[in-house]
Amino acid sequence: MAIRVQTGDFDISAETAALTRGRDDIGAVVSFTGLVRGGGDVSQMELEHYPGMTENALRDIESRAVKRWNLQASTIVHRVGPLQPGEQIVLVLAASPHRQDAFDAANFMMDYLKTRAPFWKKETGPAGGKWVDARDADDDALLRWDA
Amino acid sequence: MAIRVQTGDFDISAETAALTRGRDDIGAVVSFTGLVRGGGDVSQMELEHYPGMTENALRDIESRAVKRWNLQASTIVHRVGPLQPGEQIVLVLAASPHRQDAFDAANFMMDYLKTRAPFWKKETGPAGGKWVDARDADDDALLRWDA
Amino acid sequence: MQVLYFAWIRERIGLPKEQVETTAGTVAELVEELKVREERYAVAFADLASVRVAVDQQMVDLDASIIGASEVAFFPPMTGG
Amino acid sequence: MQVLYFAWIRERIGLPKEQVETTAGTVAELVEELKVREERYAVAFADLASVRVAVDQQMVDLDASIIGASEVAFFPPMTGG
Numbered sequence: 001m002a003i004r005v006q007t008g009d010f011d012i013s014a015e016t017a018a019l020t021r022g023r024d025d026i027g028a029v030v031s032f033t034g035l036v037r038g039g040g041d042v043s044q045m046e047l048e049h050y051p052g053m054t055e056n057a058l059r060d061i062e063s064r065a066v067k068r069w070n071l072q073a074s075t076i077v078h079r080v081g082p083l084q085p086g087e088q089i090v091l092v093l094a095a096s097p098h099r100q101d102a103f104d105a106a107n108f109m110m111d112y113l114k115t116r117a118p119f120w121k122k123e124t125g126p127a128g129g130k131w132v133d134a135r136d137a138d139d140d141a142l143l144r145w146d147a
Numbered sequence: 148m149a150i151r152v153q154t155g156d157f158d159i160s161a162e163t164a165a166l167t168r169g170r171d172d173i174g175a176v177v178s179f180t181g182l183v184r185g186g187g188d189v190s191q192m193e194l195e196h197y198p199g200m201t202e203n204a205l206r207d208i209e210s211r212a213v214k215r216w217n218l219q220a221s222t223i224v225h226r227v228g229p230l231q232p233g234e235q236i237v238l239v240l241a242a243s244p245h246r247q248d249a250f251d252a253a254n255f256m257m258d259y260l261k262t263r264a265p266f267w268k269k270e271t272g273p274a275g276g277k278w279v280d281a282r283d284a285d286d287d288a289l290l291r292w293d294a
Numbered sequence: 295m296q297v298l299y300f301a302w303i304r305e306r307i308g309l310p311k312e313q314v315e316t317t318a319g320t321v322a323e324l325v326e327e328l329k330v331r332e333e334r335y336a337v338a339f340a341d342l343a344s345v346r347v348a349v350d351q352q353m354v355d356l357d358a359s360i361i362g363a364s365e366v367a368f369f370p371p372m373t374g375g
Numbered sequence: 376m377q378v379l380y381f382a383w384i385r386e387r388i389g390l391p392k393e394q395v396e397t398t399a400g401t402v403a404e405l406v407e408e409l410k411v412r413e414e415r416y417a418v419a420f421a422d423l424a425s426v427r428v429a430v431d432q433q434m435v436d437l438d439a440s441i442i443g444a445s446e447v448a449f450f451p452p453m454t455g456g
Contacts, residue, residue: 013160016180024185024232030253031178032246033163034456038171047455048382050448053432078455085171090456099179099375100288103254106177110246110456118429118448119455120382131383134452141247181375194374195301197367200351225374237375246456257375265348265367266374267301278302281371 001066001074003058005049007081010091019073019095026072030102032092032110038085041125047080047089050118054078057117061109065094068108069101076109078119108145114138148213148221150205152196154228157238166220166242173219177249179239179257185232188272194227194236197265201225204264208256216252217243223256225266255292261285295360297324299338300369303345306338321347322356324366344370376441378405380419381450384426387419402428403437405447425451 002018012031020026036045058076065071075093083089090113094105121132149165159178167173183192205223212218222240230236237260241252268279298311318324325342328335339345347354348367360366379392399405406423409416420426428435429448441447 011160012163012178013158016159020182020233024183026182027184029178029180029182031159031176031180032250033176033178034246035167035173035176036171037174037244048385049455050379050381050429050432050450053429053448056432086167097184099181099257100254103179103250103257107247107250110250114456115453116434117455118381118450118453120451121454122382131451132454134454196374197298197300197348197351197369200348200367203351261375262372263353264374265300265369265372267370268373269301278370279373281373 001059001062003055003062003076005051005054005058005078005080007079009079009088010077012091012093015075015077015091015093019075019093025097026095027097028099028102029093029095030099030106031094032090032106033088034090034110036083036085036087036089041127042085042123043126044124045083045085045089046122046124046129047078047083048120048122049078049080053118058113061112061116064112065105065109069094069105070096070098071101071105072096074105074109076113078113078117080119111138111141111145115142148206148209150202150209150223152198152201152205152225152227154226156226156235157224159238159240162222162224162238162240166222166240172244173242174244175246175249176240176242177246177253178241179237179253180235181237181257183230183232183234183236188274189232189270190273191271192230192232192236193269193271193276194225194230195267195269196225196227200265205260208259208263211259212241212252212256215255216241216248217245218248218252219243221252221256223260225260225264227266258285258288258292262289295363296365297328298365298367300367302370303338303368307334316360319359319361320356321349321354321358321360321366324360325356325368338368346371376444377446378409379446379448381448383451384419384449388415397441400440400442401437402430402435402439402441402447405441406437406449419449427452 073095096102220242243249
């Protein structure tokens with residue numbers, strides 16, 4: 001179980017290898033990679049966070065996933081600072097003996113992260129900076145795990 | 148949309164970069180990596196397939212996913228031949244503007260692949276070789292996408 | 295017509311493919327023809343519930359036609375992924 | 376007590392954190408104290424439906440106690456991931 005907040009990029013293969021190295025009991029690894037979308041008027045993205053609370057929130061997300069699924073290992077890496085369109089923002093990895101547990105745990109961790117980890121995005125475009133609005137759809141996505 | 152059957156290993160980062168390079172409209176990439184599980188009595192796995200039909204089946208799986216989700220790009224790589232416990236067997240990548248489409252498309256492609264792509268696994272252990280039995284759970288997993 | 299065998303069906307029959315001359319109209323009729331040829335075919339096709347069939351690389355049922363087909367393949371349920 | 380501000384709340388108030396001496400018992404009372412101090416606080420806290428609060432790094436509601444707390448943070452709904 002590893003969580004990291006960093007300005008630099010990450011490498012999915014290296015992160016996956018770090019999870020699986022030296023063991024042969026993992027059957028499935030699901031990764032989610034979030035990327036900065038460009039679109040016409042976004043030239044840069046700035047990621048702000050709440051140091052200290054962020055790490056606690058990410059650890060809490062992992063421990064909720066571990067309680068719920070057969071999760072052998074997981075990784076959450078979130079970048080902060082300035083990012084360009086096309087760059088990687090976030091990586092979630094979930095390793096399990098079985099594929100559906102890996103899919104569900106990764107999906108859950110992303111839904112949780114979206115609404116519970118203290119990160120804020122500001123887009124810069126020709127008209128200046130604009131803080132990204134939270135989406136109701138993200139709250140709804142989280143609610144489905146309560147069922 | 149790329150499909151490959153190969154004896155050699157694959158690199159998730161390189162495959163992801165191949166999908167996202169030169170574009171900034173992708174918001175989410177979900178990857179599934181299947182690995183050979185060891186356990187007490189499996190020393191080697193042998194993957195057999197049906198050349199020709201395999202490639203057709205993998206292309207059919209991708210085209211079904213493209214019809215159903217907002218899928219911007221996808222990759223399926225499946226290894227054949229002898230594999231050791233801990234080695235990577237299969238990679239499925241799904242890229243979408245939105246995370247749930249990427250999760251669902253990757254999940255669906257794996258369920259489809261498990262029951263519809265002509266691959267067969269033979270495990271070798273101290274007692275000799277044994278063809279792996281198909282699991283009813285894999286058929287059930289596929290049925291949920293019919294709803 | 296080319297007939298292909300995979301996995302334990304290939305092992306029981308003892309070869310991966312062969313050219314078969316047949317007047318069978320369906321997969322099921324072809325299976326019956328093969329089973330009476332030699333014991334190894336009867337062994338391979340003893341439990342048809344565990345046998346899957348593709349005609350020209352499309353999965354079909356046992357009662358599917360093979361008229362005009364160039365390739366028929368027999369194999370157990372898939373276990374890839 | 377340390378009070379922290381993030382994202383557009385930080386920008387409106389004009390600083391990332393400050394030491395605040397208060398006798399407020401709840402988050403809501405602290406907000407009311409800040410709002411009457413200066414216009415920039417009133418602007419930042421004009422729409423409380425868009426404001427989230429953490430006391431000692433745990434998310435809480437506006438009516439939560441801040442007695443004994445060492446750190447209160449105000450920020451908009453999260454948009455990471």
